[in-house]
Amino acid sequence: MKKICSIILLAFSVFSFAENPADYSFFNSDKTIKVEFNLTPKKTPYYKVFFKNKLVINTSELGIVREDGNFYNNMKIVKVSEAKAVQSSYNMLQGKRKKINYAANQYTVSLQNSTGEVMEIIFQISHDGVALRYHFPKTSSDIKKITEEKTTYNFDAAAKAWLQPMSKAKTGWKETNPSYEEHYSMGVPVNTKPVIGEGWVYPALFNANDAWVLIAETGLQENYCGSRLVYNDSSKALQVTFPQKEEIFPNGALNPESQLPWYTPWRIITIGSLKTITESTLGTDLADPAIPMDTSFIKSGLSSWSWVLLKDDSVNFETTLQFIDYASSMNWPYCLIDADWDTRIGDAKMKELVAHAKEKNVKLLVWYNSSGSWNSTEYHPKSKLLSHADRDKEFSRLQEMGIAGVKVDFFGGDGQSMIAYYHAMLKDAAAHQLLVNFHGATLPRGLQRTYPNLLTTEAVKGQEYITFFQDIADLQASHCAMLPFARNAFDPMDFTPMVLDSIPNIKRKTTPAFELALPVLFLSGIQHIAETPVGMVKMPKYVVDYLKDIPTNWDDSKFIDGYPGKYIVMARKKDNVWHIVGINGENKAKEIEIDLSFVTNDSGYIILENEKGFQQLPISKRTKLKVIMKPNGGFVVKM
Template identity: 85%
Template sequence: MKKICSIILLTLSLNSFANEATNYSFVNVDRTIKVEFHLTSKKTPSYKVFFKNKLVINTSELGLLREDANFYTDMEIIKVSEAKALNFNYYMLQGKRNKISYSANQYTVSLQNSTGEGMEIIFQLSRDGIGLRYHFPKTSNDIKKIKEEKTTYNFDASAKAWFQPMSKAKTGWKETNPSYEEHYSMGVPANTKPAIGEGWVYPALFNSNDAWVLITETGLQGNYCGSRLVYNDSSKALQVTFPQKEEIFPNGALNPESQLPWYTPWRIITIGSLKTITESTLGTDLADPAIPMDTSFIKSGLSSWSWVLLKDESVNFETSLQFIDYASSMNWPYCLIDADWDTRIGDAKMKELVAHATAKNVKLLVWYNSSGSWNSTEYHPKGKLLTHEGRVKEFSKLKEMGIAGIKVDFFGGDGQSMIVYYHAMLKDAATHQLLINFHGATLPRGWQRTYPNLLTTEAIKGEEYITFTQETADLQPSHCAMLPFARNVFDPMDFTPMVLDSIPNIKRKTTPAFELALPVLFLSGIQHIAETPAGMAKMPKYVVDYLKDIPTNWDDSKFIDGYPGKYIVMARKRENVWHIVGINGENTSKEIEIDLSFVINESGYIILENDKGFQQQIISKSKNKKFKVTMKPNGGFVLKV
């Protein structure tokens, strides 16, 4: 009997050891990316990431702690699936590419905890990266609550990071933080802790073992909160972390809670060169597909906007008329009328503005304050969008007036109840055929695919901050040269770019050609242009003509050259026309060689600048398939072929 018991114990011990020690390898189609998965000695799920056989993410932990169950330690592997090939195509109404193909190998790891409850970890390895998420397959009628996510990213000590600090909730002007509006830390050790003390927002860029790695999340539904990265001293790794306690809709949930079954958002790891990072569509590939809706009302394009340079007093009937005419003269489809329009102009006069704009082939966008009690902002209309009933009433009025869309400002953070608020507003706006622009808001995390009426989102320290302080203006060149490598890789960004003339009371550090490049460099379904009619009137005719024909939805995008925070050159195509733009984020001249072999057309022009201002040159591809461009310090160029 003792001998039989010893054999059984030895067998169980060997099986347990085998479960812990077994490495499972997951690879993408072309075998450039590999994930090694296993259980640690504590039976915690863990993984490593290799790119071209080089280790880029060291052993990192996975798992979740629910209030009712532990899915982090004492886990057992029940089954690991074979690779399942995934292939699909989808279409985007805005962004770097409109027709997108996705293919990946999917692997599902089925585990159970010490009480026999199941959890799956799903890995999808595509050519440009990894998506991973958790799934509770069981069905329950009661609400389950996750108190901590244990997903980590463990980089080697030599890895460098480019990322943006998370602000402290309820700080800043009128307690409006957090809104993803801090300056980036660039090229710092990956274990750096921000001075603010609240971790780092997505997307976060890393250079590890000669590979570039971009980490973010997508597929964020109303059953989860937005997350961020905080360095964990115990695990010596960056950990996915939930929001600060203040980041909630009044009396709403902070951390994730849901019935089962339950899928968590995708954790995304894009891997490769800077070309891979900037050309990737992984953030929309793994986002939820578009909801059923009529998209015929959705049109992207440029917009005039008085407030950014002229501030509150510009929100009046006469100035609005001027900016409508300005948009019409520039062939821009929109004009945005900002805060307090409901009293400074009023509904009756707004209807007159709509009629005037319609005659000029321009549509109007109007501003709203999203907030209830979570900050002390006074701008209005305020408090009208807090409930479904309130939104239906307000959106019905706007639809009847002929308003095309709304800019909604001053959200309250990333708690689950706030995420529910975003989703509810997008759905109600879609029903009433209204376009949406979120300001003072969170990163959209692929929502523009799920809700095609979401044209853009701020979530960045943009042009309006440059108009506020000289310190922000001084940092603009490197800040702008950072954004195509992180914030604007996947999600539309309402930076509200381009001041060609001057900013009141600010000494601009960028040159006019730098500014001219931004509406093409930055991706946004609606590009709100900061320049005023008076400033535009000072520009050469060829600059004005160039700005009359700038797309915001592209057939293709190509990375030409660049480095985060220093410079970038991007090419974007619409039909058979290529727009190639570059900016120099440093205070020294930079010479770039551009290979035009990918361009079909033979001729075009380039707008540069010299000491006297803009200059235009005709170029011919047949004569110069490769040619060199010199960007002035903090300067830029635009090239159209």
């Protein structure tokens, strides 16, 4: 009898183990990152993330709720694949690195919900992080709608966060929010509630159990909305959350909707040191590859821009002529003409400007208002890009006129229909060989890989705000020292940097050397330089000469030193020349020591500052470079 009972108990234990096996473990190739996966007692999928055997992300739930089905609880694991090696190579026309190789181990978990419908969760674990997304493999012509995504990130209570608040939709100047234009809360507990009350935007940076973690999303297609992070008090975790109800194209959809099969965007978790965070390319590694298009017209570089310091009255024929000549004298390929150019200058005079610019080897970029009825902005041209027919007509006119690209402003948020608007505009611009710069816009989320004609996007509290508000200028140094670790880690950022001289009616708190470092520190396919011709002529010749050769399409990037919001030193390489820049985000002097053995050339120079202003000194790779950055100061090196 005892023997029979033992057999029954053994059989029961085997059955129980089969229903609730030990956690599945997924690894990257060098075993530094591990993901554990299983189901909770409520049969909800969950995962945990370890870095170098330390728990970094605690038990965090996964799942999707569709209108026609629950793929969140009462789930059953059907199959877990073995590791599959995935790799790709691609080139970027702008950004921190030109030639990029991506390799990861892919694991696919197949699950069934209570009605037998299948959902897969795909994990890809690379040397620098974890990516995951959902896949509905069934084929259906019906439109499926997702009402909630249950992906969470559960950090230990001791973890610290560096987060940018999401703004309240339909607030701000002329109801233009949200535009990803807030200052970061730095080093705060992960359960901190944002003052605005709408959660946090990507990328979100965390320090947990001696590891740095950057959370973002990429591969956002037309059928999905952009998301944000909101702390869920019930699960004690940050949850992926869909947009506010106002964030839509007029009469368009808010939440994701698509036929099947359907892949959702990638949730990406970069893990390691600050060097890992700043050098990673996960944001483009998992983005959709470039659409078929002629890229011969795409050229990155610097641009002159009158409006940022001189405002509306500078948008006229005579001032634009000056800024075209200014760009030409600086060897910059572009000049941007801002709002109301269609009436302040007009088509006839615009054609004259295009012809003059061509003689000077400069191309013109022009501003557009993207909005229809979703805000009350009055700047124009307005409402000329709302449909494919509108864009085809307007872009054809610009192409015929000889305009190189458009700066499109005042978008309406992250709803699915608004994200589809971004995609449609980029496709139509590519068809007419126009470069694109989005302002008053959402985070690009890797769109610059999919559409190489997207050279930059604002989505930052940049120079424009500094010119309007003293309190924003007061925070510039720490804000700029934060951006390379989060907002600008993956996606191009049109901060519109660098005022070397002065800002009307504003007391600038950063030093000229701090400002000089920004065009190299920040990544953007086009850098719209804020400094004017009047300010530039006051600078030493060696500063002007330095600014005549600033690349924006780097071959490589290297993190030297730094801490979010306090300081950063980055090195970027173009051909055989290294540009090394540093900024001090704090109001106290900081000494940095740099080992120059990695650079190609034996000698070069540094531009920094003393009590008299700018100073240029020769340097050699054979000795370590010691730099004292002034409070809110900086430096640049070229060698």
